[in-house]
Amino acid sequence: MTEPIVEIKNIHKSFGPLEVLKGVDFTVNKGEVVCLIGRSGSGKSTLLRCINLLEKPDSGVINVFGQDILHTRNVNAYRAQVGMCFQQFNLFNNMNVLENCVKPQLKVLHISKNEATEKALKFLDKVGMKKFAGADVRTLSGGQKQRVAIARALCMSPKLMLFDEPTSALDPEMVGEVLSVMKELANEGLTMIIVTHEMNFARDVSDRIVFMDQGKIEEQGSPDQLFNTPKSERTRSFLNASIANAR
């Protein structure tokens, strides 16, 4: 059961003079749902983006699916196995909802249009967006856009899903619809790494929570352990502040 999917060893990453990741070790097992929490600028998103090679770490090792991805020859084939959802949804504005889900399949997986469409409709149905299949993406609300983005990523049959603050750009009343879709995926056993500020969601859905602070992993553990008996003073003060804000 504890088959590691992502193994990160001692990665460092700087943007100019600013060192964002200062030696992070991080492992995610198959079927695990891990939430990354922490203050803005603590390196959570950078860590996530390194896993998808949207950023390249300056040093360290990243093994995903048992493959050294920093030295892989075919980056595109690797990325196709890793789904990613962004804070700003990043849907393709020149396509409608269905095409957003079909086009990448045609380009990357080289399957027939019928097969791709069938798959797209299946996942759009799953996120409750099937009836919007023909809609222009610019006419959708934020929550709808994020659900389409999730369906688009699922169409590639990813073995790992990365979520980079998927609800941070949403109006409060739309957060729930996106989180419930993500919760469903978590229950189905999809391996997920989620950067989030939604503490209740993190507590509810994760197998493990990782608290990052100043470019390092300060503390990690099960939701109960981290929320109820945090070992580190920094974790405690962050959680207290977040929970106070939520009220």
Added chain:
Amino acid sequence: MFISNCIEILNKYGSSLMLGVQTTLIVALTGTIFGLVLGLIVGGFRAVKLDFTASPAARFCKGFFDVLANVYITIFRGTPMMVQAVFIYYALLDIIHWDKLPAAIFVISINTGAYMAEIIRSGIQAVDPGQSEAARSLGMSNAQTMFSIVIPQAVKNAFPAISNEFVVNIKDSSVLMIISITELMFQAKSIAGSTFHFTETYFIEAAIYLILTSVASLILNLIEKRMNSTVRLSIPSSVTDTVTVDYMSKKEKSDD
């Protein structure tokens, strides 16, 4: 006197003026189309940003291409098209013995291409980079991302500037009379030379240019409007989302 002279010129030289209009339109239209294709290639490649996954060979090619593209754009935007026309026409005449019309189309195409490259590049830069990032995260290559996501949106963004190039070309093709193609300016000059009614002839010429550019602008504006409303409206009626409903009611009105 003035008006009767104009009518006389139109009667006597109408057919040669029409030939001028025809040549002008052929040169301007083909020049704009070839220029656009050239601009898409040059501007598209210039806008490609290689990430760390690119091979050293790709990096070298890209660097080499960027230098070439810069030289091309600097030269063709920095010298008058009239000079380009005489220089290129005579420089290549001994080598390829070309006719004047293909030479004129060649010159106006590469001249327009230099401007188009910059128009396309700024259109590409206006497309939100998050979309490229999403495409890459789905496993699409640099080229796939460029051609199926970025360029379609860039061309749409840049359409007003692209169509403006066509209008500019209708007027600026007049300088190509320097290599004696039978475009409107050249024809008018010949007519004026044989009738000695300079004012009347050039007045007619100006009026024809104005009509051509006005009609072209009108057509291009219509195309632009149509492009902006070709949002596929196969949204089922079960849609309750307010944004979409507002949008649809607006669309119905504009269709009336």
